Amino acid sequence: MKRLKTLLLACLVLSVALCNAADKKQNTQAVVKNSIHKIVRADINTPDDAILELKNGNKRFLLNKPENINYKEQIEQTKGRQKPLAAVLTCMDSRVPPEIIFDQGIGNVFSIRVAGNIEDEDILGSMEYATEHAGAKVIVVLGHTHCGAVTGAVQNVKLGNLTHLLEHIRISLANNVTGDKVVDETAKNNVKQTIKELYEKSEILHEMVEQGKLKIVGALYDIETGKVAFME
Numbered sequence: 001m002k003r004l005k006t007l008l009l010a011c012l013v014l015s016v017a018l019c020n021a022a023d024k025k026q027n028t029q030a031v032v033k034n035s036i037h038k039i040v041r042a043d044i045n046t047p048d049d050a051i052l053e054l055k056n057g058n059k060r061f062l063l064n065k066p067e068n069i070n071y072k073e074q075i076e077q078t079k080g081r082q083k084p085l086a087a088v089l090t091c092m093d094s095r096v097p098p099e100i101i102f103d104q105g106i107g108n109v110f111s112i113r114v115a116g117n118i119e120d121e122d123i124l125g126s127m128e129y130a131t132e133h134a135g136a137k138v139i140v141v142l143g144h145t146h147c148g149a150v151t152g153a154v155q156n157v158k159l160g161n162l163t164h165l166l167e168h169i170r171i172s173l174a175n176n177v178t179g180d181k182v183v184d185e186t187a188k189n190n191v192k193q194t195i196k197e198l199y200e201k202s203e204i205l206h207e208m209v210e211q212g213k214l215k216i217v218g219a220l221y222d223i224e225t226g227k228v229a230f231m232e
């Protein structure tokens, strides 16, 4: 009798363990299914959808609750093709990685990075590829606070090839403020100036905006808080 009881107890323990394992498998499958849906971006159809996703991504980043961090799975899902929702032109500053601060991981964002987020012909070509050819629905020109390149421009630094780059930023020098505010105000002006140049210099981008296929927006990333403030 005692042996039978022991046997029954063992069966009970085993069946509970099997149930738990089955539940766990189901949950894992649900998570995978969910993130596959995210990666193919079936939910992004318009420029406004793309902007909303970037805003939500920054909220997830600020809450320290990222969703797009299963890089192994994202590599698997994007190995045959890519369909990014956005192109982000930002500074090369090591503290401003677009894929992380917008919680987009691999395959969702074209990152174009240069000190001071300025444009030139090659960058325009990259943006035309990202939007007209690859289907990105928004271009974000993203400046940031405490920018070293902007500080160099404000201080009129001369240094080899950097001098030319800083002169490009000096077009946007803020004359209406003083002290510590000059750098961040200049960074904002510089974002607006870059957007103006994108419209003026690229017929392809201009037409796509006119047709409602694309939006070009400015934003400023706060180095101290991690928050992206869109200039809309």
Ligand SMILES: [Zn+2]
Binding pocket: 091, 092, 093, 115, 116, 144, 146, 147, 148, 149, 150
């Ligand atoms: Zn910078």
